[in-house]
Amino acid sequence: MIKLDQFLKFIGITSTGGQAKLLILHGEVKVNGILETRRGRKLVDDDQVTIGGQTFKVGEIISRTS
Template sequence: MNQVVISTAYITLGQMLKEAGIIDTGGMAKWYLSEFIVYVNGEEENRRGKKLVPEDTVTLADGTKYQIVGK
């Protein structure tokens, strides 16, 4: 499982996708989420502003998993 380390209380789903290198710019988040299924903690999520906190898990359509980890 890949990890995304954050130094703040939360990170948005759009920011996480950019930080993980899945998208190139924050503006691509809306498009990505409309084209691909993304799960947050096992539930389908399409809001780029969804707040992710440490211990949350993001799963992409291809099965790649990312865990949010606090610093």
Template sequence: MEEIVLRNEFIKLGQAIKAAGLVESGVEAKIVIQDGEVKVNGVVETQRGKKLFGGEVVEYNGSSILIKK
């Protein structure tokens, strides 16, 4: 499981999956999130602007990311 350490108070979902290298662009992130392919803490999330504050687990395409403070 990859980890992303927050530099600010939060990171948006689209930015997180792009930073982890799970998608190549913000446009691709938008599409996969809106299509319901991304889960946050086991629940499908369709808002790419969803703020992640730390402690969340993001899942996409068989990969997981842990957001850490």
């Protein structure tokens, strides 16, 4: 499990938590196709995060680094 703002930093979309917070609060991030404005949203392996037209599967990203 990883928080949404941490995931955005992890995949390199943002370099700081503050940048991640702004993207999320400005409605630029979707989780499983639904707009998400909670930066602390806990993501699980089956979740998909979409930002800037790119979709990232949480489980695939996390398992690559384990």
